Amino acid sequence: MNSKEYFKEFTQDLHAEAGAGDDFIRSKFVERMCDLLAKDSFIPDYSQTDYKLTSKGFAVDAWAYDEPLSRLTLFISDYRDSGELEVLNQSEVVDNFKRLARFLEACRKKEFTKSLDESMPVTELAWLVLDSQTEIRQLSLVILSNASLSSKVLKLPTESILDLPTTYEIWDFERIFRVETSGAAREDIEIDFREYEKKGIPCLPAYLGASATMKSYLVVMPGTIVASLYEKYGERLLEQNVRTFLQFRGNINKGMRNTITNEPHMFFPYNNGLSATAEEVRTGNEDSRLLSVKNLQIVNGGQTTASIFAAGKRGGSDLTGVYVQVKLSVVAATQVEDVVPRISEYSNTQNKVSAADFFSNHPFHRKIEEFSRRLWAPSRAGLVQQTHWFYERARGQFINKQASLTPAQVKKFLLQNPKNQMFDKTDLAKFVRTFEGLPHEVSKGAQANFSGFAGALGKQWDKNEGQEFNELWFKQLIGKAILFRSLDSLVFRSDWYAGYKANIVTYALAKFSSMLAKRGDYIDFQKIWDQQVMPDCMGDQLLEIAEKVNSLLLSPPGGSTSNVGMWAKGESCWNVVQAAKMELHDAVEEYLLDARQNRAVEQDAGEVDAIQSGLQMQIDVVNRTSDYWKLLRDWNSINHKLSERELASLAIACAMPKRTPSEIDSRILLD
Numbered sequence: 001m002n003s004k005e006y007f008k009e010f011t012q013d014l015h016a017e018a019g020a021g022d023d024f025i026r027s028k029f030v031e032r033m034c035d036l037l038a039k040d041s042f043i044p045d046y047s048q049t050d051y052k053l054t055s056k057g058f059a060v061d062a063w064a065y066d067e068p069l070s071r072l073t074l075f076i077s078d079y080r081d082s083g084e085l086e087v088l089n090q091s092e093v094v095d096n097f098k099r100l101a102r103f104l105e106a107c108r109k110k111e112f113t114k115s116l117d118e119s120m121p122v123t124e125l126a127w128l129v130l131d132s133q134t135e136i137r138q139l140s141l142v143i144l145s146n147a148s149l150s151s152k153v154l155k156l157p158t159e160s161i162l163d164l165p166t167t168y169e170i171w172d173f174e175r176i177f178r179v180e181t182s183g184a185a186r187e188d189i190e191i192d193f194r195e196y197e198k199k200g201i202p203c204l205p206a207y208l209g210a211s212a213t214m215k216s217y218l219v220v221m222p223g224t225i226v227a228s229l230y231e232k233y234g235e236r237l238l239e240q241n242v243r244t245f246l247q248f249r250g251n252i253n254k255g256m257r258n259t260i261t262n263e264p265h266m267f268f269p270y271n272n273g274l275s276a277t278a279e280e281v282r283t284g285n286e287d288s289r290l291l292s293v294k295n296l297q298i299v300n301g302g303q304t305t306a307s308i309f310a311a312g313k314r315g316g317s318d319l320t321g322v323y324v325q326v327k328l329s330v331v332a333a334t335q336v337e338d339v340v341p342r343i344s345e346y347s348n349t350q351n352k353v354s355a356a357d358f359f360s361n362h363p364f365h366r367k368i369e370e371f372s373r374r375l376w377a378p379s380r381a382g383l384v385q386q387t388h389w390f391y392e393r394a395r396g397q398f399i400n401k402q403a404s405l406t407p408a409q410v411k412k413f414l415l416q417n418p419k420n421q422m423f424d425k426t427d428l429a430k431f432v433r434t435f436e437g438l439p440h441e442v443s444k445g446a447q448a449n450f451s452g453f454a455g456a457l458g459k460q461w462d463k464n465e466g467q468e469f470n471e472l473w474f475k476q477l478i479g480k481a482i483l484f485r486s487l488d489s490l491v492f493r494s495d496w497y498a499g500y501k502a503n504i505v506t507y508a509l510a511k512f513s514s515m516l517a518k519r520g521d522y523i524d525f526q527k528i529w530d531q532q533v534m535p536d537c538m539g540d541q542l543l544e545i546a547e548k549v550n551s552l553l554l555s556p557p558g559g560s561t562s563n564v565g566m567w568a569k570g571e572s573c574w575n576v577v578q579a580a581k582m583e584l585h586d587a588v589e590e591y592l593l594d595a596r597q598n599r600a601v602e603q604d605a606g607e608v609d610a611i612q613s614g615l616q617m618q619i620d621v622v623n624r625t626s627d628y629w630k631l632l633r634d635w636n637s638i639n640h641k642l643s644e645r646e647l648a649s650l651a652i653a654c655a656m657p658k659r660t661p662s663e664i665d666s667r668i669l670l671d
Contacts, residue, residue, distance in 0.1 A: 003085070003173070003174065003177045004085065006177050006180070006181065006399075007085045007146075007173060007177075009419070010146070010173075010176075011083065011146070013419055013420075014028050014029055014032065016420065017032075017420070017489075024492070024493075025079070025081065026050075026061075026077055026079045026081075027048065027050050027492075029077060029079045029144070029146060030048055030050070030061045030062050030075065030077045030079075030144060031048060033075075033077075033144040033171060033176070034046040034048070034062050034064075034075065034144075035446070036176070036179070036180075037171070038064075038445055038446045038447065039424070039426050039446045039447070040179070040186050040187060040236070041186070041234070041235040041236045041238075041447050042236065043064035043066065043073055043445075044064065044065075044066050044067075044235065044444075044445045044447065044448060045064060045443075045444060045445025045446070045448070046062050046063065046064040046075075046445075047062065047063055047064070047121055047124065047125070047499070047500065047565050048061065048062045048121060048499060048501070049061060049062060049063060049120075049121045049122040049125060049499070050062075050121075050499075051103075051120070051121075051122035056102065056106065057098070057099060057102055058099045058100070058101075058102035058103035058106060059076055059099045059100070059103065060074050060075070060076060060099075060100060060103045060122065060125065061075050061076055061077040061144070062074075062075040063075065063125045065128065065136075066234060068234070068306060068309075068310070069137075069138070069230075069231060069234050069309075070135060070136060070137035070138060070314065071136075071137070071138045071139070071140055071234075072128070072129070072136045072138075072139055072140070073139075073140040073141075073142060074100045074103070074104070074139070074140070074141055074142065075142045075143075075144055076096050076097075076099055076100050076141075076142070076143055076144070077144050077145070078092065078096055078143055078144065078145035078146075078147060079144075079145070079146055080145075080146055080147050085146075085147070085148055085173060086147040086148070087147055087148055087149075087150050088143075088145050088147040088148065088149045088150060088153075088170070088172055089150045089152070089153070090150065090152060090153050093143065093149075093153055093156070093170065094157070096143045097141055097143070097156075097157055097168060100141045101141070101161050104129060104139070104161055104162055105161070105162070107125070107126045107129035107130055108129065108130060108133075108162065110130060112126070113126040113127055113129075113130045118554075119498050119554060120498060120499065121498065121499030121500060121564075124563065124564055124565060127563075133162075136164065137164065137165075137313075137314075138164055138165045138166070138167070138231075139160075139161055139162070139164050139165070139166040139167070140166070140167045140168075140169065141161075141166065141167070141168050141169070142168075142169045142170070142171060143169070143170045143171065143172075144171050145170065145171070145172045145173065146172075146173050146176075147172060147173060148172055148173050148174050149170055149172040149174065149175075156168040156169075156170070175187075180395075180396070180399065181396060181399050181400075186236065186295075186395075188294060188295055189233060189236060189237075189294070189295050189296060190292070190294055191229065191292060191293050191294075191296055192291070192292045193225070193290055193291060193292060193293075194291060194292070196222075196224070196225045196228065197222075197225070199284075199285070199289055200283075200284055200285075200289035200290050200291040200292075201219055201220070201221060201222075201225070201289065201290045202219070202220060202288065202289060202290075203217045203218065203219045203220075203283065203287070203288065203289065203290040203328075204217065204218040204219075204288075205217055205283075205287045206218050206327075214329060214330065214331070214339075215281075215329075215330045216327065216328065216329045216330070217281070217283075217290065217327075217328045217330075218325065218326070218327060218328075219290055219325070219326040219327075219328055220268070220323050220324075220325060220326075221274075221323065221324055221325075221326050222319070222320075222322070222323055223260070223264075223267070223308045223312065223319035223320075223321075223322030223323060223324060224312070224319045224320060224322075226305055226308045226309070226324060227308050227309040227312040227313050227319055229296075230305050230306060230308070230309040231309060231313055235447060237296060237297065237298050237305065238297075238298055238302045238305070253303055253307050255270075256271070256303070256304065256307040256308075256311070257307060257310070257311050257315065257317075259271075260307070260308065260311040260312070260317050260319070260322055261311060261315070261317045264317075264318065264319070264320075264321035264322045265321050267321075267322045267323065267324065268322075268323045268324065268325065271304060271324060271325075272301075272304075273301065273304070273324055273325035273326060273327065274298055274300065274301030274304060274305065274324060274325070274326045274327070275298075275299045275300040275301060275326075275327050275329075275343055275344075276296060276297060276298050276299060276301070276326055276327065276328050276329070277296075277297050277299055277328070277329050277330070277331045277336070277339075277340055277343065278293040278294060278295055278296045278297070278328060278329075278330055278331070279294045279295040279330070279331065279332060279333050279336075280293065280294040280295075280330065281293050281294075281328070281330055290328075293328075295333075297340070299340055299343050299344045300343070300344055301324075304324060308322060308324065329343065337361040337394075338361065341361075341362075363461070363465075363466060364457065364461055364466055364469065365391075365393045365425065366393065367466065367469055368391050368393070368428070368469075368474065368477075369391050369393040371391075371471060371474040372388060372389055372390055372391035372474070373388060373390075375388070375389075375471065375474065375475075376388065377389060377421075377478065377529070377532055378529070378530050378531075378532055379532075380531070380532045380533060381531070381533075385415055385416070386416075387415075387416055387417065387418055387421060388416055388417050388421070389421045389422075389423065389478050389481070390417045390421060390422040390423075391422075391423060391424070391428070392422055392423070392424045393424075393425075395424075398417070398419075398422050401413065401417075402414075420485075423481060425450060426446040426447070426449070426450045427481070428453075428477065429446075429449050429450040429452075429453035429454075430442050430446070430449060430484070430506070431477060431480040431481050431484050432453065432477065432480065433449060433452070433453055434480070434484065434505075434506045434509050434510050434513075435480050435509065435510065435513045435523075437510050437513060437514055437517075437574075438452075438510070438574075439503070439506040439507040439509075439510040439511075439568075439574055439577075440568065440569055440570055440571050440573055440574045442502075442506040443502070443503050443506060443507075443565075443568040443569045444569050471612070472526075472601065472602065475525060475526060475529040476525040476526075476529075478525075478528075478529055479523070479525030479526075479528035479529050480509075480525065482528055482529075482532065482533065482534055483509060483523075483528065483534055483538070483542070484505060484506075484509060486533070486534035486539060487505050487508060487509060487534070487539070487542050487543070487546065488501065488505050490539060490542070490543050490546075491504055491505055491508075491543070491546050494543065494546075494547070496547055496550065497550070500550070500553055500554075500564055500565070500568070503553055503564075503565075503568040504546050504549055504550050504553065505546070507549045507552075507553065507568070507573075507574070507577055508542055508545045508546035508549045509542065510574070510577075511545055511549060511577050511578065511580075511582065512541065512542055512545055514578055515582065515584055516584075516592065519584075520594060520595050521592045521593065521594055521595075522592065522593045522594075522595070522597075522598040523591065523592065523593075524591050524592060524593045526601065527591055528591070535588075535590075535591055537585060537587035537588050537590070537591075538588050538591055540585065540587070541584070541585045541587070541588050544582075544585075545582055548580065548582055549577060552573075552576055552577055552580060553567065553568055553573070556573070557572075614663035614666075614667075615663075617663060617666040617667055617670055618660075618661060618662075618663060618666045620666070620670060621653060621661050621665075621666045621669050621670065622656065622660070622661075625656070626653065626654050626655065626656040626657075629650060629653035629654050629656075629669070630654050632650060633650055633651075633654055636650075645668065646668055648665075649661060649664075649665040649668040649669050650669065652665055653665070653669055
C-alpha cells in the first residue's frame with residue numbers, strides 16, 4: 001500500500017467514525033492521532049479540548065501532562081478536508097506553533113483563565129498552566145496534520161516559551177504513514193552518544209569473535225546521560241519493561257535516591273545496573289567506545305533509570321559522580337519478541353514478574369489472534385456478509401495482510417475484516433478492565449492500563465495455562481467491544497457532551513456492570529455477539545447513565561472542574577460513581593442472565609473448548625505432515641533426548657497417513 005492509497009483509506013475511516021460534520025471529523029482526527037501517540041508512549045494519556053479563540057489568534061486541540069518528566073505537551077490540529085493530500089508549508093508551521101504559544105501566554109493571566117466556562121475541558125488545562133508554574137519544567141508543542149510536510153521546511157523553532165525549555169514537533173501524514181505501515185512496534189529511537197561525550201562512552205565487548213550469534217557489551221554509563229535520555233524519551237525507553245516506574249515507591253527507590261544524594265560514588269557498587277537491548281550499535285576505537293544505538297530499550301532497570309532522573313532533574317542532586325553499569329545486548333528486530341522476554345525474566349532479580357514476557361508472542365495474544373482469524377461473527381440484520389474481528393497482535397498486521405493482495409482481493413479482505421472491527425492489545429485491555437470495574441485504571445491511559453492488565457492476567461494465565469480464555473471468553477470480549485465503541489459514538493454526538501469522552505464511556509459501562517453485579521445479574525454477551533450491534537434499549541440505558549456520570553466527573557471534591565482528569569484516575573472517583581443511585585430500565589432484562597444461567601453458559605463453553613482444543617492439537621500435528629516429524633526423529637537419533645513414551649507418539653506421527661495420532665499423542669508431540 002502506498003501513501004496515496006493509505007491517505008484515501010485513512011480519510012474514509014475518519015468520515016465513517018465521525019458520521020457527519022466537519023467539526024466531528026477534525027475532532028476524530030485529533031483523537032486518532034493522540035491515541036496513536038499514547039499507545040506508542042510519546043504521551044502517558046491525553047485530554048481533548050478542541051478549543052479555538054480566533055479573535056485572540058490562539059488554539060489548542062489536546063494536551064498531555066507527564067508528571068514524572070514534568071512535561072506539558074500541547075497539540076494543535078492542522079486538518080485538511082479537501083480529500084486530497086496537501087502540503088504543510090513553513091508559514092503554516094510557524095503560525096500553528098504561534099497559536100499554541102499565545103494560548104500558553106494567555107493562561108498565565110488569571111483574568112483569562114477565570115473567564116473560561118468551568119464545564120469546558122480547556123479550563124482544566126488553563127488552570128494547570130496558571131497554578132503549576134513550578135511543577136511544569138518543560139514544554140512540548142506538537143502539530144498534528146493530515147498534510148505532508150514540505151521538503152522546504154528545514155528547521156523548527158527553538159525559542160523557549162514562558163522561560164521553559166521547549167521542543168517543537170510535527171506529526172504530518174507521511175510520518176503517520178511510516179509508523180502505521182512499518183510493522184515496527186514503535187517509531188525508531190536513534191541515540192548518538194557523541195552528543196553527550198565527544199568520543200562516545202567507554203564499553204567492553206562481551207562476546208567472542210565476529211561470528212558470535214549475538215553481540216553484547218558492558219557499558220559504564222554516566223548518570224547525567226541516563227537522566228538526559230529519560231528526560232528526552234521517557235516511557236519509550238521502558239516499553240519492554242512491564243514494571244514501568246512512575247515515582248519513588250518502596251525502600252529500594254528511596255535507597256537509590258539517598259545514595260545519589262549522599263554517596264554518589266557508591267551508586268555503582270551498590271546498584272545492580274541495567275539490562276538493555278538495541279537493534280543496532282556503532283562502536284569506535286576498536287570497539288572500546290559506544291558511539292550510537294538504534295532503538296535502545298531498558299528491559300530491566302526501569303526503577304534505576306527513573307530514580308536517577310528524578311534525583312537529578314527533579315530533585316536537584318548532582319549526578320556528575322553517579323555511574324551505572326549497563327549490559328547491552330544487540331537483538332535484531334526479528335528476534336525481539338523471542339529474546340527480549342527471556343532477558344527480562346532472567347535478569348529480573350527484584351520482583352519476579354509472572355507476565356514478564358507479555359509481549360505480542362505471549363500465548364495469550366496468539367490465542368486471541370487465532371480466535372479472531374477463525375471465528376466468523378454473525379452478519380448483522382439486513383446483511384449477508386459474515387466478518388472477523390481482527391486482533392492486531394503486532395503492529396502493521398492489518399495493513400501487511402493486504403500488501404501482496406490484488407485490488408479485488410483487498411476489497412474481499414476488507415469486507416471480511418472491516419477496519420472498524422480491528423483492535424489491538426491496549427484496546428483489549430481497555431474493554432476488559434472497564435467491565436471488571438476498573439474505570440479509574442482505564443482513565444490512566446493506554447500504556448498504564450495495559451501494564452496493570454498484563455500483570456493481573458499474567459498471573460491468571462500461569463494458574464491454569466489460560467484455560468478460561470476460550471471461545472466464549474473471546475465472544476464476550478467482542479460483546480464488550482461492541483458496547484464500548486457504540487457508547488463512545490453515542491456520547492460523542494450527545495447534546496450534553498463537552499469533553500472527557502474516554503472517561504465518561506469507561507465509567508458509564510463500569511457503573512452499568514456494577515449495578516447488574518449487585519443484583520447478581522450478568523450481561524448476555526452471547527446475544528450481543530449474535531446481533532453484532534448494541535440493542536437500542538441498552539443504548540438508551542447506557543446513554544442515561546453516561547449523562548449522569550458526566551455530571552459526577554465534572555464535580556470533583558472542592559467544587560472545581562480544574563482537576564477532572566486527575567479526579568477520574570482516582571479510586572475515590574469510582575467510589576462516588578458506584579454509590580450514585582441510578583435506575584435500571586426494564587427493557588434491558590432481555591439481555592441479562594442470572595447467576596444460574598451464567599454458570600451454565602460458562603460450563604458448556606468449557607466442555608466445548610476442551611473438545612475443540614484436543615481436535616485443534618490433532619489438526620496441528622497432521623498439518624505439519626510426516627516429513628516434519630521424521631526430521632525430529634532424525635534429530636533424536638543423534639541427540640538421544642526423547643523418552644520411550646515420546647518416541648512411541650513420534651513413531652505414529654512419522655507413519656501418517658496410515659496412522660493418526662490420538663489427542664494424547666498430539667499433546668505429547670506438540671510439547
